[in-house]
Amino acid sequence: MDLQSGYPYSLVKYGLPNDYPKLDRDLRTTVTVIGGGISGALTAHALVQAGIDCVVLDARTVGLGSTLASTSLLQYEIDIPLTRLMQKIGRVGAERAYRLCADSISTLAGISKRLPGVPFEMRPSLYLASWQKHLPLIEAEHKARRAMGLDVLLWDADTVKHTIGFDAPGAIYSRTGAQTDAYLLTHGLHRYNIKKGAQVYDRTLVTDIQCHKKGAVLTTATGHTVRTRNIIIATGYESLQYIREKIVxxxxxxxxxxxxxxxxxxxxxxxxxxxxxxxxxxxxxxxxxxxxxxxxxxxxxxxxxxxxxxxxxxxxxxxxxxxxxxxxxxxxxxxxxxxxxxTQDGLPYIGEYPRMPHTYFALGFGGNGITFSQVAAEIVCRLVQGKKHPDAALFSFSRYKG
Known part of the structure; x- marks a missing residue:
């Protein structure tokens, strides 16, 4: 799948920070993560932190898919405003989705501190009303976010003009935000994970998955096999080859x-x-x-x-x-x-997919895919251990409405 082109800033600036081998032998492991971009790297990080043996397989050179195209803004806001999400899934679920994204920014800040050379800066964010007719949305959003405890301020047109220097009817100013470089973060995570025992292979295409009673056998394009107890698919938009429903x-x-x-x-x-x-x-x-x-x-x-x-x-x-x-x-x-x-509700799909036994998905769709990827990593790590996660239902495949 052709996911990006042009001259992404991160690739021009940082080149190829790391090299990873092709898989050239058969393996056994507890968990196999398919996809070595930011979602797969964060998932593998959660697994090694939990002491779970894992292997990461990527069909490309690591980081050269959607991760490379990311502009690396870290915000708790999702593509659907909080007030509209409440109308779609209810207040409790909407507030929980926003809270999880806000909390994940702090978690990512902590993770990044352990990764030398990975830029991470906390940054406030400004959500601007593009036109006067959008001002009621901004005002309603501010009220809803304050009600759930988010640190936000409502700026009027004069404040925007005086502080930022251009005209806008109003804005929400929030202290909860950050920026990083998804490409460098991915490589930094892989370096850390490898030191903790993870194995990472790129240019290794999985061409067949056979599930059986106690796990699965993955076969690569070169004929090598990986016998695994569980699979986590973190290939982003390329995961659609495994899913019948049009979820995105x-x-x-x-x-x-x-x-x-x-x-x-x-x-x-x-x-x-x-x-x-x-x-x-x-x-x-x-x-x-x-x-x-x-x-x-x-x-x-x-x-x-x-x-x-x-x-x-x-x-x-x-x-x-x-x-x-x-x-x-x-x-x-x-x-x-x-x-x-x-997606229909702006939320990612995370967890079990009924048509694939022993398989979990960590799909951080949407404009804030990095924060959702961290949420996904925490959820699927619990699930592969046979434990329940209180937020799994919020992102499950069962919510899809065709």
Missing amino acids: NLRSTYAIAGEHSETAMPWYENCLIWETKDPYLYMRVTTDHRILAGGRDEKFYNPARRDKLLKTKTRQLEQDVRRRFPHIPFHAEFSWTGTFGS
């Missing part, structure tokens, strides 16, 4: 990174910025003082069409940044495009 709608998205600047703080607190419009524009500032922006999504998955639009989308995103910050000289130095998806 694929989209094409675009991102740019500007030139390096000597200006350390282009805007207030270098906060993460995103908007209410759909598709929304989002921006952040990298550790080397580049403005990174993304959005301009298209509602299709077609690599040829997606890639053909890259130049146009790059130009449009440049204009979006300049429109918000006309005083900042901005030119896109790198641009790329990738695939992402949305």
Whole structure:
């Protein structure tokens, strides 16, 4: 599956931080994680922390799928606002989903401290009303988030203008947010996990899975086998080959990174910025003082069409940044495009899939896939141990409505 193209900022800046071997022999293990991107790396980290023997298999070179296209904003907000999610799944479930994402940011901060060379910075976020008609949404969201205990402030138009420097009808300012680099975080996790006993193999395509009473046998394209008690599939959008139901709608998205600047703080607190419009524009500032922006999504998955639009989308995103910050000289130095998806309720799918025995899924779909991937890692780690998890039902496949 063609998941990204162009010149992703992380690959240009960091190259290939690590090399991993191909699987060239037969193996036995307790858990096999299929997928070595950010979801698979976080899942393997949870497993090794729990003392569970695991092997990670990736069909590509590690990190060169959706992980590489990530713009690495860490927010508790999901693609569906809290107030609308309450209407879909009820107040209790909606608040729990938002709380889990908020808590996962702190968890990821703790994990990153153990990973040398992985950037991680706590950052406030600003959720802007794109138009006056969106102001009631912002006000309702602020009220709902405060009611569940999130640290948020409601900014009016004057506050936005005075603090950030451009016009917007209003915004929600939140202290709970962060930024990282998903590509480096993935490699940092694998390095740590390997030291703890995990095995990681890339360029190793699993072509067949045979489940039996006590586990499963995986066969690779080169004919080697992995005998395992449990399987965790963390291949993101490529997991759809295993699932009959259409649980996710694929989209094409675009991102740019500007030139390096000597200006350390282009805007207030270098906060993460995103908007209410759909598709929304989002921006952040990298550790080397580049403005990174993304959005301009298209509602299709077609690599040829997606890639053909890259130049146009790059130009449009440049204009979006300049429109918000006309005083900042901005030119896109790198641009790329990738695939992402949305679900019916904005939530990921995590846990058992009835059609595949001994198999669990850790699928962090949506705009905040990294935080959901951490949530998934914690849930599936408990499940493979034969334990229940109190949040498993919130993300289960049973909620799908065809």
